[in-house]
Amino acid sequence: MRGVEVRGASVRLGNVQALDDVSLSVEPGRAVMLVGPNGAGKSTLLKVLLGLVRPDFAVFEWSGRASRVDAQWKMRIGYLPEAVAFSENLSGLQLLRFFASARGVPRSRVGPVLERVGLSAAARRAIRGYSRGMRQRLGLGVAILSEPDLLVLDEPTAGLDQEGLGVLWSVIAEWRESGRMVLATTHDLALMERRMDEICVMREGRVLARGSAEDLRRSARLPHRIWLDVEGAPDARVELLCDAMRKWGKGRIERVGSRILAEVPADETLALVEIQSGFRGVVAGIRVEEPSLDVVYERLVGAA
Amino acid sequence: MGRVGRALIWHELLERTRDRWVVVVSLLFALLASGVGLYGRGAEAEVAKLTGPSLVTLASLLVPLVALVLSHDAIVGERERNTLGLLLSLPVGRFEVVFAKLVGRSLALVAAVGLGLGAAFLVSDPGEASALLALIGPTLLLGLAFLSLGLLISTLMSRQVTAASVVVVVWFCLVFFYDLGVLGLLVATDGGLSQQTVSALVFGNPAGLYRIEMMNAFAGPDALRELGIAADLPGDGASAMLWGLWLLVPAGISGILLARRKVV
Numbered sequence: 001m002r003g004v005e006v007r008g009a010s011v012r013l014g015n016v017q018a019l020d021d022v023s024l025s026v027e028p029g030r031a032v033m034l035v036g037p038n039g040a041g042k043s044t045l046l047k048v049l050l051g052l053v054r055p056d057f058a059v060f061e062w063s064g065r066a067s068r069v070d071a072q073w074k075m076r077i078g079y080l081p082e083a084v085a086f087s088e089n090l091s092g093l094q095l096l097r098f099f100a101s102a103r104g105v106p107r108s109r110v111g112p113v114l115e116r117v118g119l120s121a122a123a124r125r126a127i128r129g130y131s132r133g134m135r136q137r138l139g140l141g142v143a144i145l146s147e148p149d150l151l152v153l154d155e156p157t158a159g160l161d162q163e164g165l166g167v168l169w170s171v172i173a174e175w176r177e178s179g180r181m182v183l184a185t186t187h188d189l190a191l192m193e194r195r196m197d198e199i200c201v202m203r204e205g206r207v208l209a210r211g212s213a214e215d216l217r218r219s220a221r222l223p224h225r226i227w228l229d230v231e232g233a234p235d236a237r238v239e240l241l242c243d244a245m246r247k248w249g250k251g252r253i254e255r256v257g258s259r260i261l262a263e264v265p266a267d268e269t270l271a272l273v274e275i276q277s278g279f280r281g282v283v284a285g286i287r288v289e290e291p292s293l294d295v296v297y298e299r300l301v302g303a304a
Numbered sequence: 305m306g307r308v309g310r311a312l313i314w315h316e317l318l319e320r321t322r323d324r325w326v327v328v329v330s331l332l333f334a335l336l337a338s339g340v341g342l343y344g345r346g347a348e349a350e351v352a353k354l355t356g357p358s359l360v361t362l363a364s365l366l367v368p369l370v371a372l373v374l375s376h377d378a379i380v381g382e383r384e385r386n387t388l389g390l391l392l393s394l395p396v397g398r399f400e401v402v403f404a405k406l407v408g409r410s411l412a413l414v415a416a417v418g419l420g421l422g423a424a425f426l427v428s429d430p431g432e433a434s435a436l437l438a439l440i441g442p443t444l445l446l447g448l449a450f451l452s453l454g455l456l457i458s459t460l461m462s463r464q465v466t467a468a469s470v471v472v473v474v475w476f477c478l479v480f481f482y483d484l485g486v487l488g489l490l491v492a493t494d495g496g497l498s499q500q501t502v503s504a505l506v507f508g509n510p511a512g513l514y515r516i517e518m519m520n521a522f523a524g525p526d527a528l529r530e531l532g533i534a535a536d537l538p539g540d541g542a543s544a545m546l547w548g549l550w551l552l553v554p555a556g557i558s559g560i561l562l563a564r565r566k567v568v
Binding site: 013044047050051052053054070071072074075077079081082083084085086087089090094098099101102103104139142 | 306307308310311312314315318319322323324381384385386387389390392393394395396566567568
């Protein structure tokens with residue numbers, strides 16, 4: 001592992017164990033998404049990495065070397081807080097100039113960053129007049145200003161319109177392609193799924209599951225939904241096909257108008273397709289639906 | 305101070321001088337101060353000499369208000385906007401953030417006080433110039449003491465609206481009602497309080513200390529002697545120490561509180 005790693009992070013806040021022996025790593029070129037219900041410990045874990053929460057215990061590594069959350073560590077991270085609301089008295093340009101000075105970034109980089117997040121035209125306007133999405137894009141601009149090795153994004157999709165989402169996706173893609181890292185929390189699983197490499201499901205301060213979307217689907221053991229289009233086929237032949245599939249006994253078979261819905265385990269999908277192939281001329285088309293990540297998430301969190 | 309701290313000082317100055325409440329209170333101070341200056345200019349010599357003391361009265365009321373308006377949201381405002389975490393995710397210590405905020409907002413206070421006293425200076429009788437110049441230092445100290453107090457309130461409160469309410473109460477208590485409170489205490493104890501205790505109560509409040517020091521500067525020790533507090537007037541060293549405590553202790557506690565916080 002040559003990226004960022006935190007091991008055994010534990011944080012107790014009053015009577016609540018906010019993090020309980022949590023380990024997380026982000027490898028170069030990878031984007032990791034933290035998901036979980038409110039209070040799962042996602043933001044606390046991000047804040048431990050940023051030095052905003054002092055853990056009772058945690059071991060930090062960067063590029064395989066034991067490290068501390070010190071100035072050098074912080075210089076390598078760009079952060080977008082959740083629902084950030086910058087001072088309304090300043091303009092976007094003034095705000096970015098401050099963060100450029102604070103991070104030792106040349107002022108000449110401020111303009112291109114404003115352009116990147118689509119705020120060039122509004123750069124000299126007071127933030128007071130910015131919409132929620134514009135403020136979020138400004139926050140993203142602050143996060144990427146110093147070209148950090150690790151982008152930490154807390155609920156980055158909140159308040160973003162299509163244009164803003166486009167900016168976010170392009171930033172995440174650029175960080176992955178350039179071998180840098182992204183760590184994000186979200187409640188928008190469906191929206192983020194395709195942009196992230198790994199998903200880490202948390203609940204009550206613990207990691208429940210971790211892996212790619214496919215890994216999680218497998219581990220959730222949820223059935224695939226297979227739709228067989230039987231429109232125009234003789235009713236008797238359709239019933240015969242249904243009977244054959246029911247006798248097979250590996251899933252739930254239901255006739256829905258001119259279609260048959262079969263819910264079968266993922267590894268039995270091919271077997272079902274083979275069964276229907278014995279009934280020539282009955283099935284006009286097949287559509288396989290994987291369980292959505294939201295359903296997988298609910299299963300994982302609900303089962304814990 | 306590191307790069308982040310230095311950048312934060314200028315950021316705070318810029319941000320505060322664009323705050324509408326800061327601008328309104330500063331302009332009000334400047335307007336009233338220039339009114340006092342103009343009145344003194346048109347009056348006879350005896351009345352003109354009252355320009356300085358009148359400005360002291362005005363400054364003792366408004367400068368603490370300017371300072372509290374400037375500082376009440378320093379920490380709690382950042383926390384409420386979710387920018388405190390962003391600020392502290394930069395390579396900067398928590399104590400340094402408090403210090404940079406104190407310095408940046410102090411510069412804004414200097415601008416506000418400069419605007420007020422400068423306006424009075426420009427319109428008043430040239431003969432009163434030295435008296436007005438003598439006001440600058442103590443008036444700034446008064447403002448800085450309240451600025452530091454506002455910073456502490458900002459660190460202690462969890463909501464900006466609560467901090468705003470608390471600073472209004474503090475302003476009323478320390479600026480308006482404090483002297484009445486001391487008088488009430490004297491009446492309640494039927495004069496049982498020693499002169500030293502009364503003096504300590506008066507000098508323990510930065511607004512009281514400012515008024516007494518300015519009274520001494522403009523009216524001389526005879527006036528204080530008539531009030532029976534000349535003997536207890538702190539010397540230069542003690543006065544500097546009192547102002548230093550008012551400036552550093554609240555801000556210091558603010559820094560310690562933020563530095564000790566487990567979660568920001």
